[in-house]
Each structure stands twice: as structure tokens, then as C-alpha cells.
Amino acid sequence: MVPHSNSFTNFAIWNARSVKARGKSTAICDFVISKQLHFFAVTETWLTNSDRDNRALADIRTTLPNFEFHHSPRLSGKGGGVGVLLHKGFKVSVNREFTFKSFEHIDLMLRSSGSTDLRLVVIYRPPSSARKRETLSTFFNELSTLVEVLCINHQRLLIVGDFNVHVDDPNNVDAQRFLSLLDVANLHNHIKSPTHSSGHTLDLVISRDSDDLVLTSSTDSSLPSDHRSAICGLSFARPLPVKRTVVLRKCKDIDQQDFQKDIQKSQLFTDSLDECGDLADLYNEEMQRLLDQHAPLEEKEFILRPQAPWYSDALRRSKQERRRAERAVYKSGLQIHKDIYKEKCKSYLFLLRQTKEDYFLKKIDYRDQRGLYRMVRTLSSPHASSQILPCHDSPGQLAESFCSFFDEKVKRIRQELDASISEDLSVPVKDRCSSYLTEFHTVSEDELVNIVKGTSNSYCDLDPIPTSLLKKVISQ
Known part of the structure; x- marks a missing residue:
């Protein structure tokens, strides 16, 4: 051993x-x-x-x-x-x-x-x-x-x-x-x-x-x-466990009624602002403050371990049968026991491959288009979980490099299009437009709630609170 x-x-x-x-x-x-x-x-x-x-x-x-x-x-x-x-x-x-x-x-x-x-x-x-x-x-x-x-x-x-x-x-x-x-x-x-x-x-x-x-x-x-x-x-010291630190919020533990009451007590309802920009800034600040209060950021450290969720009781029993056959080989050394052991090894490996394939086929059946894309990328790309970004020293520098890249790309496309066009192109434009925008109507509270509830749950770091949490508190 x-x-x-x-x-x-x-x-x-x-x-x-x-x-x-x-x-x-x-x-x-x-x-x-x-x-x-x-x-x-x-x-x-x-x-x-x-x-x-x-x-x-x-x-x-x-x-x-x-x-x-x-x-x-x-x-x-x-x-x-x-x-x-x-x-x-x-x-x-x-x-x-x-x-x-x-x-x-x-x-x-x-x-x-x-x-x-x-x-x-x-x-x-x-x-x-x-x-x-x-x-x-x-x-x-x-x-x-x-x-x-x-x-x-x-x-x-x-x-x-x-x-x-x-x-x-x-x-x-x-x-x-x-x-x-x-x-x-x-x-x-x-x-x-x-x-x-x-x-x-x-x-x-x-x-x-x-x-x-x-x-x-x-x-x-x-x-x-x-x-x-x-x-x-x-005789060489085994490596230390590999740990990963993540920053998260326990949004599921938020008491929605308390959260809604604090929203009603916040400056969103006490301050009177007319400018749309000022209202947006106040909304972001207050919602971010309340989120930090009810679900503060926490650092959690966990150990990276092997992941084999497809491992089943059938595989466990097959492996036990393989071990019994292996012990019989060591005990007797007979050729018939060696042949049985080889068959048990083949049977286990076939069952292992088949069980894993069935596991992922079932997961694919319950995936939407986006989830399917992510799974395929994970299973087909060895660097799917890596964050591939240009070298940078600060977020500002990264943003500038992205801006420069797309700016140069647009200029290059325009230059190539200009060089490929041999004749002047003209598009017929009507003298008048038959549609007119004469006024805006006030959006009712019910319409606003329906718009928010109909949006996707996806959100980014710029959003003051998760979209799913906003849907819950806005509908109460």
C-alpha cells in the first residue's frame, strides 16, 4: 500500500x-x-x-x-x-x-x-x-x-x-x-x-x-x-491544499420586508430632487448602502477538490468487484483469475465512461441556449474558466486599452470600406416622415413594475443591487 x-x-x-x-x-x-x-x-x-x-x-x-x-x-x-x-x-x-x-x-x-x-x-x-x-x-x-x-x-x-x-x-x-x-x-x-x-x-x-x-x-x-x-x-512532503478566496453576499438571507421598510425610510422618499441625473445618483447610493447593510460583502475561502458528480453507486459496486477480482489474482495467480480481472477492468471503464456521458446528456437537456453554450465551452476549452484580459496595471488602463482597440478597429474598417468603394453610393430619402413624436405620457407605477419584472435577472457590478432582489422588493 x-x-x-x-x-x-x-x-x-x-x-x-x-x-x-x-x-x-x-x-x-x-x-x-x-x-x-x-x-x-x-x-x-x-x-x-x-x-x-x-x-x-x-x-x-x-x-x-x-x-x-x-x-x-x-x-x-x-x-x-x-x-x-x-x-x-x-x-x-x-x-x-x-x-x-x-x-x-x-x-x-x-x-x-x-x-x-x-x-x-x-x-x-x-x-x-x-x-x-x-x-x-x-x-x-x-x-x-x-x-x-x-x-x-x-x-x-x-x-x-x-x-x-x-x-x-x-x-x-x-x-x-x-x-x-x-x-x-x-x-x-x-x-x-x-x-x-x-x-x-x-x-x-x-x-x-x-x-x-x-x-x-x-x-x-x-x-x-x-x-x-x-x-x-x-519521501517528499505532499503539497498544501489549493485554496481559492471569493467575495460574496448572502442575498438569499435578506428579510425582504425589512429591506423594503428601510427603502421607504431612505432618502429616496425624503429628499425632493427634480433632475433625472440627481435622482439616478441618489438611487444608486441609497440602494448600495442598504445592500451593504443587509448583505455585507464577505470573504469565503474554500479548498479546490476533485469534482466527479457523476460517480454513482453502480460505479462503486463495479469498482468493488474489480478489487475482489484483483485480490483473487494475487492469491492464486491462475490465468482464469487474470482473465476475470481484465474483464472487470474493462467493464468498470466502460461503465465509467457511459455514466459520465449520461450525466452530461441529462444536464444538456435542462439547459437553455446560454447555459448550453457555457457547458460546451467548459467541456471543450481547457481555459474556459480563465479570465483572459490584456495586460494592465489598473482598471482605468484596461478601459483605455479597450477603447483604443475598438476605436482603431472602426477606423480600419472605414478605411477598408472607403478603399473598396469605386462609385458614389446614394440612398433615396423621403422629404418628409409620416410619423411624428409630439408628446411623452407619464409612466404609471404599474407599468414600471411590469417593465422591471419582465427584465432578465442578469446584472453587472455597476448595478446597485441584484436584479432578482429588485424584482422581489418592487412587487411587494
Whole structure:
């Protein structure tokens, strides 16, 4: 079992064979939640750093708002790519000192409260093929260069990934050369059991012997791939919870009768003003004052946690059946129990994907057009919740930049239209208008109430009180 003390961090490495495949991102999120992982390294992400990645990344962001995904996609060709799903409680910096031809990698520096820095390097070496010019000799030379630099530094070191070297085969010359390189650098591989369906150990977790970093290690085959995931408990302080502070008002707790009585006692009814502008200013000031009195602004801090509202009792029972089948495999080792366990894993992952799809289909059925747009944006854009604004030092500067942008845009459109018009255009205009506006009639109180009650509940920060609250007090 992986330790869960505050002094330990839970970590896993897995070859995904495409994060973008149907259901893979959902399976990753479920795995992170169930194993209580703090970071999860993934090889063969198949991400391309294009808009095609958005659905998978948005799925991860929606389910794991307290995590962020750092990845290095393959620059050319299909497949490949490495990434790390990290808890936001870690302070992260990316090292870009090296580029290599024979393998892909991402190099991160992690810092957690009360711990020394941890340098995490995730590596994926594609298997040798006729198309690949880079030989194993190139790989060993480049890996040796990287290891030499890493071992010079004093940070704690963790090298993980899919090296595609059969380190389990004592007669394999390449494996012996690889293990000899680790031994010379005082590095040690902690994964001893097979990580591939063929029975070989390809996915490795490597650290210094002197660091005492890796405390426990095991493998898990519940994820959909021909690679098993390697799970480790690290002697590295787990990150602090990610907290978010919001400012809100408890408008639902307002006593509407008391609020209406205070409105009637306010200067709106005692002061006599004739100018429309003065009346509007007085309305804004008094309503804002009364809102602050009955529902003052409050700061509330909450912890970001994984969100899986689609998780059901049926999924829980299916996961229990999968665990029972897994225990039977460990107990007997019989092939029939292994086959049953594989079927239970497939059944759980299918039910997980189907349950999640049904959940969102039901939510879509009850959405209006605006709500549907928001949901689609959330599920298809990894940055849907981010506020994307131009760089600015003050709200005034932001307003000026918006004004300048649209002013220049209008000028540019006018210039383009003027340049495209070759002939003078004339529009026939009648000499006289048949409609006349001769007078205004006084709006009655009932008409005003009906107009307010017929408006939308949406409002902005410039409104003195929420529109929904105004509708309630104006109708009494």
C-alpha cells in the first residue's frame, strides 16, 4: 500500500498510448482520485499542442481543478509526447537546458512546503525501428550526458518513464549497459515487476540510493493500456491544499420586508430632487448602502477538490468487484483469475465512461441556449474558466486599452470600406416622415413594475443591487 501520511507524496507513471483516446482522460482522472495521487507522469500522450488536444485537457481540468498539466508534445510525426499531471500546491519551474534526438523528455523542478527541491525528469524513448535513425548508442550517449548533469546538482532526483529497455532480461546486452550506466551514477531502479503485457519491465522509476526517496513501489493494470502503471510512495512532503478566496453576499438571507421598510425610510422618499441625473445618483447610493447593510460583502475561502458528480453507486459496486477480482489474482495467480480481472477492468471503464456521458446528456437537456453554450465551452476549452484580459496595471488602463482597440478597429474598417468603394453610393430619402413624436405620457407605477419584472435577472457590478432582489422588493 502507498503511505498517505502528510510526510509522503503519492506518485505514478504510466504509458497512456494516447490521452486523447475516448475515455482515457476520464480513466486518468478516476485513477488519480482513487489512488490519491499528487502527481502523475504520462508517456506517449499523443498530444500535439493544437486545438485537437482541447477536449482531453478540458476534461482533466473540469474533473481535477486542483491539478495542472505540464506536457511536452512531439514536435513532428504522430504519437509520443510526455507530460505530468501536478497538484497545484507544488511550486513548479520548467528546465529547458537540453534537447535530445533519441528520446523525448520533460524536466521539472518541484518544491513543496517543508521539503528540499525535487527534480523530476520524465523520459520516453521510442522503440527502435527502420525509420528511426537514432540508434541505442546515441540513446546511451545522450542519456549519459543528461545523467551527468543531473547528478552534479544537489536536489533530490527522480527519473521516470518508458525507456523501452528490457531491464528484466539478464542476458540482454542493452539492458546490462543501461543498468551499468545507472550503477556508475549511483542510481537505482525501483520497479522490478513487469510493466508491459509481454512480460518485460519497460517503465522505470529511478532515484539516487543516497536520497532514500522512493519508499514503496507497486504496479497496477486497471488503466486501459498494454502498459501497467507504476505507483510509488515518495519521501517528499505532499503539497498544501489549493485554496481559492471569493467575495460574496448572502442575498438569499435578506428579510425582504425589512429591506423594503428601510427603502421607504431612505432618502429616496425624503429628499425632493427634480433632475433625472440627481435622482439616478441618489438611487444608486441609497440602494448600495442598504445592500451593504443587509448583505455585507464577505470573504469565503474554500479548498479546490476533485469534482466527479457523476460517480454513482453502480460505479462503486463495479469498482468493488474489480478489487475482489484483483485480490483473487494475487492469491492464486491462475490465468482464469487474470482473465476475470481484465474483464472487470474493462467493464468498470466502460461503465465509467457511459455514466459520465449520461450525466452530461441529462444536464444538456435542462439547459437553455446560454447555459448550453457555457457547458460546451467548459467541456471543450481547457481555459474556459480563465479570465483572459490584456495586460494592465489598473482598471482605468484596461478601459483605455479597450477603447483604443475598438476605436482603431472602426477606423480600419472605414478605411477598408472607403478603399473598396469605386462609385458614389446614394440612398433615396423621403422629404418628409409620416410619423411624428409630439408628446411623452407619464409612466404609471404599474407599468414600471411590469417593465422591471419582465427584465432578465442578469446584472453587472455597476448595478446597485441584484436584479432578482429588485424584482422581489418592487412587487411587494
